[in-house]
Amino acid sequence: MKAEILAVGTEILLGNIVNTNAHYISNRLAELGIEVYHQSVVGDNAERLKEAYELAFSRADLVITTGGLGPTKDDLTKEVAFDYFGKEAVLHEESLKSIENFFNTINISMDKSNIKQAYFPKDAIIMNNSVGTAPGCIIQEKDKILAVLPGPPREMKAMFEECLIPYLKKFQQGVLESKTLRIIGIGESKVASMIEDIIDNSVNPTVAPYAKEGEVTLRITAKAKDPEEANELISPVEKEIRDRLGEAVYGEGEVSIEEVVGKLLVENKFTIAIAESCTGGLLSGTLINYPGISEVFKEGFITYTNEAKIKRLKVKKEVLEKYGAVSSQTAAEMAEGAAKASGTDIALSTTGIAGPGGGSDEKPVGLVFVGLYIKGEVKTKEFNLIGDRQRIRNATVIRTLEWLRREILKCLGK
């Protein structure tokens, strides 16, 4: 099966937004073994949109569109598609109800313009939008398939995974199974060079590294007649990679570092407090993404000023004066102070220079110290990070959580 991805939206052609949807869909289709020869973008214009459909179906069996499903008159993707296939759209009561429900939940009265989003041809397969208003649809006409997805990436991804993937799997010959290993603390090029021979020689399974904000993922993908056979192909390659990368592999699959750490804390009933300076709440905010965390997370202190560090965490004035707020000594006192103030088993602390101002030759922007109090012991770690304020703060969060993971494992004798 040959597919083509058609993004609809003048905002992409104006350079207002990046077409990340095409990237996501291409990646997923490759995993399913569906070839993509073209990606295109067309504006919110009926004539050019119709031409785009004609062109796409002249080259591909499956056309996947994103965008143009909104309630405004600019949003034409569905309307032009129905016209292209010569199909009349009628009100789909169930979709209208779910759109109304969506607005009820958020206590906003539905605007009548939204009714347009519930119109579909009678024989279309409706794809439910679990995180927004616009439903999508699949139209199958002879040997051509059109799948219409919404534009906002969150909505597109949810619908793609929940509705379109199950539909497309029917056309698949054999199975493609993937396993993703997640790595923090080694950069993408370093990871690639550590397993260069594995990547280069990988045919089935294939091994591909991807860089994400603050981490690297390695995807091992095998094609086989059934999942068992695929897993047998993946297993030895996974073992070899884990042997080489060691502890840097913090998890597998769709997991985040906060989930891994959160689970470790909850399972071992380790209570935790967090004291933050440069991360200003992001470290706690990220750990609290993990829903079960309330059992062990006691409290957080955002001690941005020296005054707050002294008052809340009992950091000694002399330490702040002698070593400065951004120092391993201050990080250590913050962590210990947070644990003592909250009576927790574990406490983390962060203090650093996130920029853009505040740096010096001795303490440049990107210098961050983090502290850890764990079962009576205090440790610190220094990071030298690059990038803008947000990137430095995010990297601090990710790396600190990863450090905590390793220290908990050490403490458990693992």
Add this chain to the structure above:
Amino acid sequence: MKAEILAVGTEILLGNIVNTNAHYISNRLAELGIEVYHQSVVGDNAERLKEAYELAFSRADLVITTGGLGPTKDDLTKEVAFDYFGKEAVLHEESLKSIENFFNTINISMDKSNIKQAYFPKDAIIMNNSVGTAPGCIIQEKDKILAVLPGPPREMKAMFEECLIPYLKKFQQGVLESKTLRIIGIGESKVASMIEDIIDNSVNPTVAPYAKEGEVTLRITAKAKDPEEANELISPVEKEIRDRLGEAVYGEGEVSIEEVVGKLLVENKFTIAIAESCTGGLLSGTLINYPGISEVFKEGFITYTNEAKIKRLKVKKEVLEKYGAVSSQTAAEMAEGAAKASGTDIALSTTGIAGPGGGSDEKPVGLVFVGLYIKGEVKTKEFNLIGDRQRIRNATVIRTLEWLRREILKCLGK
């Protein structure tokens, strides 16, 4: 002039990389008043690449390619283009020298495969690559222009700015100026319906709404002979929109709500403390994105447990027992407690049910109360939010900051 952007590279079609080049070029062309009706991506395949040229030149006067200028056999962009125009390529000595120089600088001996990168038709305009090896070129043939740029974004941008922009400025007729208004608290469809007539009748300037996570932006774009005339066209439309949407317009251009609120706080020397339960640090973490905030941000309390709420914020045990932790009463006590504990002019608080667990009929997932202490007064607000845990927490952050903005303006008598 009508332009089309053609990215060449199988790695884009496989979803290995995001086509950020198309975004960058589209954005810059829009600023120059050059219209882009199509973006396309094609793989490293001679036949499909030739078809892509034919198609692009049937629709546009200017075709800009990115990628496929490397030294390997896969890299075909130039070769197929020269063939398409029926032009013979010859060695361009100057380019070869600059490629050799590049390798000398990085202390690597040039591979002979790189010589291919210095071949161009005699009448092509060569574009120097100031940050990599592959030079680009411009071919002008009758009324068609082809500009060939390298794929790596850093090289593409440098060449685009240094060589292509100066060339394109010769063709520029007039300018396109845009103004973006940013809106929080009204959904996209509501915004669109409130200014439906303006959007529908917009020709010059045009008005287009876009939805972003938690907010809506409206872009007003005018075409005129110079920036002054463009601004004169934008002004009355902007005024009309602002009159209708009122306070919901929180900013304009590339600005975030934390920047707007951060500036308001710093300019008015209002000190602030934040007490968070359900947002768990994200509210402080977001406000602290604004670099200048250290002047006024005193401290944050992440009081996830009732115990911490009582101990740090002096929330009354009776209030927690009678109304629950998720209640306007608790939100009010948290805000007042944070302000008193930190001695600030302003304090914010959040308490809610972010889910997935913890909801009930009476207090469902998505119910959030936020509190504000401002100059001796305590106010609260209730949000009913939808989505997953992360979305509820993010929406709470955005809406709380927007509420603070309005309340500060009120307090200032604006």
